Amino acid sequence: xxxxxxxxxxxxxxxxxxxxxxxxxxxxxxxxxxxxxxxxxxxxxxxxxxxxxxxxxxxxxxxxxxxxxxxxxxxxxxxxxxxxxxxxxxxxxxxxxxxxxxxxxxxxxxxxxxxxxxxxxxxxxxxxxxxxxxxxxxxxxxxxxxxxxxxxxxxxxxxxxxxxxxxxxxxxxxxxxxxxxxxxxxxxxxxxxxxxxxxxxxxxxxxxxxxxxxxxxxxxxxxxxxxxxxxxxxxxxxxxxxxxxxxxxxxxxxxxxx
Numbered sequence: 001x002x003x004x005x006x007x008x009x010x011x012x013x014x015x016x017x018x019x020x021x022x023x024x025x026x027x028x029x030x031x032x033x034x035x036x037x038x039x040x041x042x043x044x045x046x047x048x049x050x051x052x053x054x055x056x057x058x059x060x061x062x063x064x065x066x067x068x069x070x071x072x073x074x075x076x077x078x079x080x081x082x083x084x085x086x087x088x089x090x091x092x093x094x095x096x097x098x099x100x101x102x103x104x105x106x107x108x109x110x111x112x113x114x115x116x117x118x119x120x121x122x123x124x125x126x127x128x129x130x131x132x133x134x135x136x137x138x139x140x141x142x143x144x145x146x147x148x149x150x151x152x153x154x155x156x157x158x159x160x161x162x163x164x165x166x167x168x169x170x171x172x173x174x175x176x177x178x179x180x181x182x183x184x185x186x187x188x189x190x191x192x193x194x195x196x197x198x199x200x201x202x203x204x205x206x207x208x209x210x211x212x213x214x215x216x217x218x219x220x221x222x223x224x225x226x227x228x229x230x231x232x233x234x235x236x237x238x239x240x241x242x243x244x245x246x247x248x249x250x251x252x253x254x255x256x257x258x
Contacts, residue, residue: 063109
């Protein structure tokens, strides 16, 4: 019963929601630990990419533990503690790429967490739903805010308003996930993506992610100008010299993130 956290030599952090006996549903303690994990990913320069998954083979996460949240909701005053225990899907700015490895149920808060990741790999038995309306509430932490950005309007609305789910094949068809793989290959494929990203220049990777996400709220002229400014900054880095040097020498670049 924990949020497990480990970092590989390549700078890939693996976050595992470890509560399989409750389908990796999370109570307040787990959300607090998950928030700390995301802050570590954000702040530790040795980490270049993160993978988030669930323990066991049955569930990625079903989000908030209904027994602990719906039966004992937090005080209304908590509504204004907007910076406490921030999460990836609740507005915490993590510009390092995040890969979701979905190994079963991805429901409710699990789905909203997934929609805050950048690349998604799903096992063949994975299922996805936003079923909160069947419980008298709505998908929180970005569920209503991201679904129409990531799915066609009619499909997103169907999931949001009926609470019905979709399987992995359908999720791949609609672009919710990048790839569907056999369960036993899930983490292997996730690490393949992660290592490929981690081998790139980390400052450029983070800048690319931030600019792409901010483009949603920025007009094109302003976005193009910011893009040019950031690129000019990156041209002054050691990594911008290492990349062409490695290419000329036909060797693998050794990017340092500076």
